[in-house]
Amino acid sequence: MKLFNFHTHNKSENYGIINIYPEENILFGKKYSCGLHPWHYSENYETALSQIELLAKEEKIIAVGETGFDPKSPVNIDMQSKIFVKHIEISEKYNLPLIIHCVKHYNELVKIKSQLKPENIWILHGFNGKIDIAKKLVEQGLYFSLSENILKDIKKADSLLEIIPTDTIFFETDDKDYNIETIYKFVAEKYSMTLSDLVKYIEINLKIMGI
Ligand SMILES: [Zn+2]
Numbered sequence: 001m002k003l004f005n006f007h008t009h010n011k012s013e014n015y016g017i018i019n020i021y022p023e024e025n026i027l028f029g030k031k032y033s034c035g036l037h038p039w040h041y042s043e044n045y046e047t048a049l050s051q052i053e054l055l056a057k058e059e060k061i062i063a064v065g066e067t068g069f070d071p072k073s074p075v076n077i078d079m080q081s082k083i084f085v086k087h088i089e090i091s092e093k094y095n096l097p098l099i100i101h102c103v104k105h106y107n108e109l110v111k112i113k114s115q116l117k118p119e120n121i122w123i124l125h126g127f128n129g130k131i132d133i134a135k136k137l138v139e140q141g142l143y144f145s146l147s148e149n150i151l152k153d154i155k156k157a158d159s160l161l162e163i164i165p166t167d168t169i170f171f172e173t174d175d176k177d178y179n180i181e182t183i184y185k186f187v188a189e190k191y192s193m194t195l196s197d198l199v200k201y202i203e204i205n206l207k208i209m210g211i
Pocket of ligand 1: 007009018066117174175
């Protein structure tokens with residue numbers, strides 16, 4: 001059974017979305033997302049942004065991102081918001097989903113989403129935040145891509161899976177090389193469904209997103 005890996009940095013992934021940075025090469029037949037990671041933000045973001053837009057225009061990527069907010073970003077929060085909004089503009093212009101990396105600054109994220117009311121789907125990758133934050137993000141219509149990180153606290157993982165609907169969920173390995181089947185199996189059990197039923201849900205979610 002093929003298990004879709006929604007967000008990975010592993011270039012050899014054959015069934016998933018490979019995250020690349022603007023200057024990286026792409027191979028025919030694979031699915032890519034491209035964005036500026038908040039760790040790589042700088043005042044001179046224009047060149048990278050126009051490269052991302054070109055990839056979107058030429059249909060070489062199927063999603064914009066990962067991009068978003070992080071306290072470890074070298075630029076301040078206003079600049080992070082500005083660069084994030086530029087990514088939203090590309091996502092909206094080319095009708096592509098937006099993959100989000102967000103550490104701590106969920107308020108900014110929610111504020112921008114309610115102000116701009118984007119039409120394309122936003123997916124928060126690697127989410128392992130607090131339960132009340134998860135509730136707020138579900139209300140805002142965000143999708144979630146979960147990694148094995150949630151398995152570190154099983155009790156919290158249970159509550160998280162009670163909140164996140166099956167029609168807004170994906171799974172990923174991110175920059176790790178663990179077996180993605182672990183998280184699929186864990187979630188299938190929590191939702192009291194078989195692995196193949198969960199895979200069907202994920203396939204429907206991907207279709208809705210045009211992937
Ligand atoms: Zn990543």
